[in-house]
Amino acid sequence: MTQTPRLGCICGQVHLQVEGAPILSAECCCNSCRAAGTRMQSLTAAPPVLEKHGATRFVLYRKDRVRFLEGTDLLKEFRLTPDAKTRRVVASCCNTPVFLEFENGHWLSLYGCLWPVGTLPPLEMRTMTGDLPAGSALPDDVPNARRQSVSFFIKLLGAWVAMGFRSPKIAFVNGTLRI
Numbered sequence: 001m002t003q004t005p006r007l008g009c010i011c012g013q014v015h016l017q018v019e020g021a022p023i024l025s026a027e028c029c030c031n032s033c034r035a036a037g038t039r040m041q042s043l044t045a046a047p048p049v050l051e052k053h054g055a056t057r058f059v060l061y062r063k064d065r066v067r068f069l070e071g072t073d074l075l076k077e078f079r080l081t082p083d084a085k086t087r088r089v090v091a092s093c094c095n096t097p098v099f100l101e102f103e104n105g106h107w108l109s110l111y112g113c114l115w116p117v118g119t120l121p122p123l124e125m126r127t128m129t130g131d132l133p134a135g136s137a138l139p140d141d142v143p144n145a146r147r148q149s150v151s152f153f154i155k156l157l158g159a160w161v162a163m164g165f166r167s168p169k170i171a172f173v174n175g176t177l178r179i
Helices: 031-041 150-162
Strands: 015-018 024-028 056-062 066-070 075-078 086-091 096-102 107-111 125-127
Touching: 024 150, 031 056, 031 075, 031 086, 031 096, 056 150, 125 150
Parallel strands: 024 125
Antiparallel strands: 015 066, 024 056, 056 107, 075 086, 086 096, 096 107
16 A cells, blocks of 8 residues: 655644545535634634635545554544534644544545645545535636535445445544634
C-alpha cells in the first residue's frame, strides 16, 4: 500500500498516517458542514475550514487505514447539536479540525488542512451543492452534485465491503469542545 506524508495539526502535536488511496476527495457544501466550519474557524489560531465558495474540504478514508500516532489525548469532539449523528473532532492544542465521523460509519472524513502544502489529493467532486444559497457560483472543474450522488454511495459501499462490513469505533477522543 502507498503511504501518504505524515499528517497533522497546525502546531504539530497531533500526528496521523493514512495508508493507500482514499475513498474519495471531496468538498461538502451542506448546511451542517458550512455551519460547523464557520464555528470551528472562529476559534483562536484555527486554520481556515471553508473554501472561498463555502465548501469544506475532506478526504475520506476507511477507518482501518487511518493510524493516529501522537496527540490523541488532545482530541475533543464538537457536535452542532447534542443529538447530532455526526461529530467533528478538533485538536485542542491549536484548534485544527481533524476529522468528521458519522455515527456507526466505517470511514473518517479527514479535513484537508491536515495535509502538508502540495500533497492534498486532487478534488474529485463537490456534494450537497443544493444547500448553497441561491446564486452561488461554483467552478465546473469537478462534478457539482446537488445531493450525495450515486457514485458517492457506491464508493462508500465498496469501502465497507472491502472492510468486511465492519465499522470500527474511535474511542480515544477525550472530552467535548464547546463552540
